[in-house]
Amino acid sequence: MNLPAWWTIDPCAPFRLGPREFPGRIWTASGCFGYGLSAHDVAGADGRTPYDGLGAVVTKTVTPSPRPGNPMPRLVELPTGALNSIGLENVGIDAFLAETLPALEQGGVPTVVSLAATRPQEFGTMAAALQDAGAGCCHWHGVELNLSCPNVAEGGHDFGRDPDTVAACVAAARVHLPDRALLAKLTPNVAEIGILARAAADAGADAVSAINTVVGLEVDLATGRPVLPRRFGGYSGPGILPIALAKVDEIVSAGVPVVGVGGIADARDALRFFALGAVAVQVGTSQMRDPLAAADLAAGLVPDGQTQEPGQTQDP
Amino acid sequence: MNLPAWWTIDPCAPFRLGPREFPGRIWTASGCFGYGLSAHDVAGADGRTPYDGLGAVVTKTVTPSPRPGNPMPRLVELPTGALNSIGLENVGIDAFLAETLPALEQGGVPTVVSLAATRPQEFGTMAAALQDAGAGCCHWHGVELNLSCPNVAEGGHDFGRDPDTVAACVAAARVHLPDRALLAKLTPNVAEIGILARAAADAGADAVSAINTVVGLEVDLATGRPVLPRRFGGYSGPGILPIALAKVDEIVSAGVPVVGVGGIADARDALRFFALGAVAVQVGTSQMRDPLAAADLAAGLVPDGQTQEPGQTQDP
Amino acid sequence: MNEPATITRSCRGSVLDNGPVSRGLLRLDLRLEVPVNFLPGQFAMLNRSGGRAFVFGRPFSILAVDGDTVSFLYRVVGRGTAVLAELEPGDELTFLGPLGRPFPGPDVVRPALLVGGGVGLPPVAAWLARWGRDGDVACFGGRDGHDVPWDLLGSDWAVSVDETEGVPADHTAWHGLVTELAADRLAHAEGPGTVLACGPVPLLRAAADLAAREDWDCWLSLEEHMGCGYGVCKGCVVPVRDPAVSPWRNATCCSEGPVFPAADIVWEVYGAQASLAVTEPERPPKEKP
């Protein structure tokens, strides 16, 4: 790809976010690359691995207790994206700290740990446990508080839609995480995301991640009923790109550093977020399709002096 | 298309909505078929016209004064839909009543007049003028209050996001419209659309229309800046279908009759809304691509006794 | 209103022929499901059919119609035109047309000066084919000799090129801008008459200036990005002077145009708004040979 003239950043060069230096700006999104350990056998035809040039893996969200997730079907392909209702299936914080975190450190995987809970204090408890267990980890760079997963009944929407709750969660985690980056992942299912971003930043978040999935529904035409047992799911993929860009722009206007996520399919989409001022981006649904998606994208965004005329970038 | 077994309604048969009988359930959406007068010369190869089987044309939104709309570019094609920032360009209520409404009546076009204003009282004033001028019209069936256009600075978001304002607008119009259907068109850019729908219904709306466009943004890669001069636009088309379905489901759960709109590309998409309980549907962006879109869709949904096995409808 | 009394068809077309007529200029012949009529200056919206359709069609001026066969000239500039270039005989497209206001018909006494630049050729070529008479002058401008569809133009057209490279030995071409060629021809014509032009914005402005200077009428076919193409979305407006509205009003390029009287166009606004203005940048005038 020919890169536009305004793009001069090397996305695979280290950059500072809060108290940490991250190895790069292209990350994988939570829930779309597992715990970052399932792709160590994968390689492209040229030998490139999914970890080449990767700035961070944001882990599948971890909760205080293990969760089995929602009943099947949990994932539906749509013409313009995907609808999921995984329901935060995860091993729980204890198993994560005992097994997963050490494996990530061992594997040298730059890691952001995604956490979810139903009460602000629980974020504090998990952050403290993480800080404790991960004290010696040099590849563990930060924590992302998932304040926005639409598939969990107890937590659910209202949780992350209220600025005070967002602030309380961030504050509870921040005190235990003096030397790791702290991000709050926001829901797009609100009227004004800037207010949530501001609340998170004021409570001590180094940045926010936006967006999580958009509430969506798919109907099974044969039966006339929603495909997902829980009716609603989280809409992700190419169809949410324009929405994610709008939300990120709102957050940038609110003066809060933001990691852009939502609908990124290729390097051009990532550039759209960077153009608006995102400090990094995450690849979700595309990473599920291809374990090399983020690595390819990172490689494609390394400026090589080869820029192009304005007016030629818009379309391939 | 083979229709699923559960589908037994003739969408081209008259049905009652509030005080009116509409000729059918497949409508065109506001702003996507002009004033309903630009396609009288259009015909399919088989002679079918855009008006065949059409339940209603919802006119371009009309405001108290004429509006020139926003600067160009106003409309951007995206891979998964369109982004528009037309800015409610329209002739104003006076010219509409003097010229357009009589022409619609003359042409026998089943009409829903879309109105927008910046204060609730203005909705009352416009409704009164309309009731006056349209008293003798038998093809004018109703009014849709556009409480949701994201492209107008004065009105804008907050206007239609507040249940009290929604109720005030509906109430102001209702008193003047004893014998026409009254619909409130809701914005999807809120956390809980059910509350808005409830407010509209309680204030006297016969139904709500959902959804209007979703706030979106597109970046011009050549310049790194938003394509639209006003940065944000309204996202429509296939990419918003799962969102529209979710919002319609929420409204149905709130017990409010709803006209489904958003992302309908073909008869299958329309069926998705009907499956959830929508009383009618509107075709927007697809109608722009093809003036016969709604008419074709209506024809395709007339049950002919030919149903099919469950399990076969989902995919073509 | 001088709307044409034609039916606009929304139908399918199957590709009869598709290929280059010069370097970068391709001709597409479609067989429609039904015959259509058109007037020179009208256009059609073309799109892929079925699930692979673009959200919006793409506007193309109609070059010629023969019963159910309709012809276009196009250049590949992006996604949509790239798709056109890959079509093979038998492939299917959707067609919506004819659309828009055509060029005015011929005046019984006044001559016409036709100016077409690059893919601006079809509407003026259609005019010449339908209504051209002795005394009318047609000028086509290309970058160089390879750009020029010599066979298609035949002997009726005067041709200009920025570079003489590629001009066949048995053809002559004016070395310079097509509007300079047009000015030269106009000086020799029995005017005042009517200028009809289509091409990039700088060409249109130059044609308008030339006509104004010489007191000729002038009609221009404008371009704007389009959504619907049939006047319902207000996505394609161009600024026109209107005595009733100050300082100007928005006219829909697709249904009030694409042909407008040059005198109505508010260039400062149109030139600034038209993304089209940047795609073919103004080229410096060349020394004449």
Added chain:
Amino acid sequence: MNEPATITRSCRGSVLDNGPVSRGLLRLDLRLEVPVNFLPGQFAMLNRSGGRAFVFGRPFSILAVDGDTVSFLYRVVGRGTAVLAELEPGDELTFLGPLGRPFPGPDVVRPALLVGGGVGLPPVAAWLARWGRDGDVACFGGRDGHDVPWDLLGSDWAVSVDETEGVPADHTAWHGLVTELAADRLAHAEGPGTVLACGPVPLLRAAADLAAREDWDCWLSLEEHMGCGYGVCKGCVVPVRDPAVSPWRNATCCSEGPVFPAADIVWEVYGAQASLAVTEPERPPKEKP
């Protein structure tokens, strides 16, 4: 963990050959950018390349690999498989594989009974080709003679059909369910051994019951709708018994499977959740000929 020591490649493949091997069963041969290894029971995710890719790939069991050439058998059931059926030599796909846990390798003394129904053939056929020995028995079931890829099966396979129609004169087929055929063969085998099966859910359940009744081991290749295919999304879970988790836990079909010990599968839950169960409904047993 008995993960195979193969590299999973994410690469492109170009179509070498694509066409029917029986009515409704097609074979696809792809030449990959690089050679791959696989173990019988493993699968790959296939997708269109570039802008026309589906949001997720589609899982297909690997039938055979020869250097950089990999073969699949498939049946058209929806959008994705319809696209496969239209591929011509030279067309490009993306390939991610091999993926998943394979069938166990051969036991030095115990015989294997292989059961494949319809498109369930590839993993068991791959096992037979790689590890089959004298004493192993392979059974394939089709609806009728037209369904059966006779040439591909050769003489190693016993075949069952629900309807005898279309069985070639020089072939014989058991008239009835493939699991009835399997039961018959198992009764004559020197067991207990191991049953390896792939096919629709009713076939899998019957194979599991048969194995349990006769005290054979049993491994089944399950299907679930997949997102990633490599264990990262948790979109493909199947319910398995696990001493550590009561009453059962979710196992990812793509990375902990698709091959599972039959004894681990919680049929009441899997049968109810699997949309796959409905696509090939249980057919009433037929009178044997």
